Structure formats: C-alpha cells, structure tokens
Amino acid sequence: MRTKLACATLMLALGSGPVFAQSGEITIWSWNIAASSLKATVAGFNKQFPDVKVTVEDLGNQQTFDKTLAGCAAGGAGLPDILSIENHESEIFWSQFPDCFVDLTTLGYTDEIAAKFPDFKRTELEVDGKRYAMPWDSGPVAMFYRRDYYEKAGIDPVTIKTWDDFIAAGKKIQEANPGVTMTQADINGDAEFFRMIANEQGCGYYSSDSQSITINQPGCVTALEKVKALKDAGELIAGTWDEKIQANKAGTVATQMYGGWYEGTIRSTSPDLAGKWGVYLMPSATADGPRAANLGGSSLAITSASENKEAAWAYLNYTLGTNEGQVTMLKEFGLVPSLLSALDDPYVKAEQPYWGGQKVWVDILSTLPKVKPSRGTPFFQDADKIMVAVQLKHLNGEYADAKAALDDAANQIAGATGLPIAE
Structure with a gap:
C-alpha cells in the first residue's frame, strides 16, 4: 500500500511541473533586445528557483x-x-513539425492561465486543442511623434482621428518644419504600413480560419489606398529600420508608426531627445472607426528535445505569466506585455519622463483588448513577399487602383499556396 501511495505521489509531482523544476539547466534561443529582455528576468526567476541555471543565447532573428x-x-x-x-x-x-514542440497543457498551461492573454495573441499559438507556445510580447500599434514639430505647426494630435486628418496635419507640419518628413515606411522591402492599417480595418492576408485568401477584401483595399495617398502627398518616404533610427536621431521625421515595442528603440537610441517625443492612437479610415492594430510580437515554446521540461515551464510561467516578469522586460527594454493584468501594474500607470511625463503605457496597452486577431498561417512568407512587390508597383502607378493591385496579389498568392480566394 505504501509503495502504491509513493508511486502515486511521484506521478502527481511529475504532473505538477514546478515540484521538479528546482534544479538543472535550461537554454533559450532568442535575438537582440528580446534576448536581453529574457536575461533581465533571470534574477527574479532565480529568487524562486535558485538552483535552475538559465542561459540565453542571442543568435539573431534569422539564424x-x-x-x-x-x-x-x-x-x-x-x-x-x-x-x-x-x-x-x-x-x-x-504545421511542419508539430512533434518538435511540447503541448504546454501537459506541463500546466491551463485555461485559467491562457485567459490572461488577449485572443489575438493566442490565435496562432493554439492548434487543434494544443497549446504550442505561450504569448510573450505584443506590438499594439501607436503613433510616436515629435511634440515640438507638431506644436510648431499648431497641430494637436488629439484632433487627428482619420488618415485624412493625418495627411492634412502632415502638410502643415512639413511646411512649418523645413527638411522634416511626416513619416517613413520600408515600402521597398516590407509591407509593414499596409499590414498595420489592414489589421486595424479587420483584414489580413488570410481568413481567420486560415482556409482562404482575403487580401483583396474591402479592409485591405482601404489600407492600400491610405498608403498610396500618403506617398502621393509626399508625406511617406522609404526608410529601412536603420534609416528610421537615423532620421529619429537627426530630427528629420515627425512621426513613426510602429508596434509599442518601438518605445524602447526610440528611448535607447535617442536619449538626448527626452521630452520631445509623445504618443497617440493610430488614425482610422473614419472618425468613429477602429484605432487598434498589432505589429510584431513573439512567443516562447518548449522543445520536445528538452531534458528539463519542468524547469523550462517554470521559467515560461514566471517570465510571461506574471506581472513581475513581463514588467521587468518592459522597464528595461520596452518589450510590451501581452499579459492583460500588466495594465494594473504601477509602472504601467506611471508618467514616463522620457515621454514628457505622458503615461504612454496606459495609452498603448489600453488598445490590446481591441486588436483583431490576424492569422499568419503556414503561408505568411509567401503572401508577404508577393505583397511587397505588388505594393511597390502600385505606389509607382502600375495598377488602375488598389483593388486591381490586391486582386493581382490574391491571384499570385493562390498560385503559390493552392488556397482559394474568399468571395
């Protein structure tokens, strides 16, 4: 009887995870600031699990x-x-390697824990009842703007509610600040601007069930129209990641639209501009339209090859599932929490000196529950490469209108993926 009881107790302990997560080593692959953020959480994690050694390897994104x-x-x-x-x-x-990753529900990722994250962050991580990864950072879109340039032009960002408002404001800002461009996007190598506005308008490359192509639906058409309108107005110029940072530092751009994680980029690369930057909500197609979208964001998954899955789960649950873990990464490197309870953290509610005393995290994170889910699907890269080329051709006037351009994109994506185009 005692033997059976001991075995039962052992099985229960194994199933609970953290009981056996008190020792050993775990290794994590990540990149750049994301890797640095993970390193920043190790001290807090080790207060609870002092005998688990965590090694974070910065390999770079592509590698x-x-x-x-x-x-x-x-x-x-x-x-x-x-x-x-x-x-x-x-x-x-x-889709290609489902057996390469642990279903986190087997380690303790319960419905209760999953409910702590917004639906749009979980959409791509949960398939056929399995949870392959836990949400990490998110990218709620915001407009990062130069307060001094807007003020010199007499523009209050509160009045900018639509993209037409943004274009009208841009004309005044560029006139009042010679040599300054309203905004930038990597229109030669990325569809980032298009994807942000499309997500705001409830449209993406693929349908929510990932079974059809929706890139030529009305919301996406509106998004491409706005991108071209900005370009034609001379207010949107091409800029790579590095070129945007240089423009920020040189003071040659008035606004950058990006995921909330860009806060850390501006703050760390332009420290001498403290107090000159602010944040406001992205414009919409109409005055009463949606003003929330997401760009970027990652997750953490545990590999089936791991020899210390319980310790790995303990690390995930601390780093991503607690305010302490998530807010540590926000404070140090500007990685935006996906954890909804982080909205109540004192740091999130505080005035931020760099941003002129604005409570930027209240403004940015308050949009999280409003973001509409968008599926990347296994064919994201196919669609994105096609969209980048089509967008560039459209901006150069090679299509009759945005609908014609996106019809062409839809047909090309159908040819590349075999998926049907949604009616």
Whole structure:
C-alpha cells in the first residue's frame, strides 16, 4: 500500500511541473533586445528557483528561425529547451513539425492561465486543442511623434482621428518644419504600413480560419489606398529600420508608426531627445472607426528535445505569466506585455519622463483588448513577399487602383499556396 501511495505521489509531482523544476539547466534561443529582455528576468526567476541555471543565447532573428527549422527537421537534434518564435511565423513550425514542440497543457498551461492573454495573441499559438507556445510580447500599434514639430505647426494630435486628418496635419507640419518628413515606411522591402492599417480595418492576408485568401477584401483595399495617398502627398518616404533610427536621431521625421515595442528603440537610441517625443492612437479610415492594430510580437515554446521540461515551464510561467516578469522586460527594454493584468501594474500607470511625463503605457496597452486577431498561417512568407512587390508597383502607378493591385496579389498568392480566394 505504501509503495502504491509513493508511486502515486511521484506521478502527481511529475504532473505538477514546478515540484521538479528546482534544479538543472535550461537554454533559450532568442535575438537582440528580446534576448536581453529574457536575461533581465533571470534574477527574479532565480529568487524562486535558485538552483535552475538559465542561459540565453542571442543568435539573431534569422539564424534563430533557420536553426529552429533545421533542428526540427533533424528530429530535434541540437535544439535548446526554449525557443523564441515570432507569432506570424509560428504556424510554419506547428504545421511542419508539430512533434518538435511540447503541448504546454501537459506541463500546466491551463485555461485559467491562457485567459490572461488577449485572443489575438493566442490565435496562432493554439492548434487543434494544443497549446504550442505561450504569448510573450505584443506590438499594439501607436503613433510616436515629435511634440515640438507638431506644436510648431499648431497641430494637436488629439484632433487627428482619420488618415485624412493625418495627411492634412502632415502638410502643415512639413511646411512649418523645413527638411522634416511626416513619416517613413520600408515600402521597398516590407509591407509593414499596409499590414498595420489592414489589421486595424479587420483584414489580413488570410481568413481567420486560415482556409482562404482575403487580401483583396474591402479592409485591405482601404489600407492600400491610405498608403498610396500618403506617398502621393509626399508625406511617406522609404526608410529601412536603420534609416528610421537615423532620421529619429537627426530630427528629420515627425512621426513613426510602429508596434509599442518601438518605445524602447526610440528611448535607447535617442536619449538626448527626452521630452520631445509623445504618443497617440493610430488614425482610422473614419472618425468613429477602429484605432487598434498589432505589429510584431513573439512567443516562447518548449522543445520536445528538452531534458528539463519542468524547469523550462517554470521559467515560461514566471517570465510571461506574471506581472513581475513581463514588467521587468518592459522597464528595461520596452518589450510590451501581452499579459492583460500588466495594465494594473504601477509602472504601467506611471508618467514616463522620457515621454514628457505622458503615461504612454496606459495609452498603448489600453488598445490590446481591441486588436483583431490576424492569422499568419503556414503561408505568411509567401503572401508577404508577393505583397511587397505588388505594393511597390502600385505606389509607382502600375495598377488602375488598389483593388486591381490586391486582386493581382490574391491571384499570385493562390498560385503559390493552392488556397482559394474568399468571395
């Protein structure tokens, strides 16, 4: 009887996870600021689990993706315990290598924990009842603007509610500040601006069930129309990631639209401009239209090859599932929490000196519950490459209108993926 009881107790302990997460080593692959953010949480984690050694390896974004694909293709060989995976690329992994990752429900990722995150962050991480990854950071879109340039032109950002308002304001701002451009986007190599506005308008490359192509639906048409209107008005110029940072530092741009994580980029790369930057909500197509979208954001997954899954789960649950873990990354590196309870954290509610005393995190994070889910699907990269080329052709006047451009994109995506175009 005692033997049976001991066995039962052991099985219960194994199922509970953290009981056996008190020791050992875990390794994580990540990139850049994301990797630095994970390192910042280790001290707090080790207060609870002092005998777990956590090693974060910064491989760079592309190498993390490539090595994860190669490792999964090799049956898990060489993979770490935990992987950083971008949400919009995640379904590439779940569809091709579902056995490469642990279903986190087996380690303690309950419905109660999952409910702490907004639906749009979980959409791509949960497939057929399995939870392959836990939401990490998100990218609620915001307009980062130069207060001094707007003030010199007599523009109050509160009055900018539509994209037409934004264009009208841009004309005045550029006139009042010679040499300054209203905004930038990597229109030669990315569809970021289009995707942000499309998500705001409830449209994406694919349908919510990932079974059809929706890139030529009305919301996406509106998005491409707005991008071209900005370009034609001379208020949107091309800029790569590095070129935007240089423009910020040189003071040659008035506004940058990006995911909330860009707060940390501006603050860390332009420290001498403290007090000159502010934040406001992204404009919409109409005065009473939606003003929330998401760009970017990642998740953490545990590999099936991990030899210390319980410790890995304990780390995920602390880093991503607690205000302490998430807000540590926000404070240090501006990674925006997906955890909804972080909205109540004192730091989030506080005035931020760099941003002129504005409570920027209240403004940015308050949009999280309003963001509409958008599926990346296993075919995100196919669609995105096509969209970048089509967008550039449209901006150069090679299509009759935005609808014609997106009809062409839809047909090309159908040819590349075999998926039907939604009616």
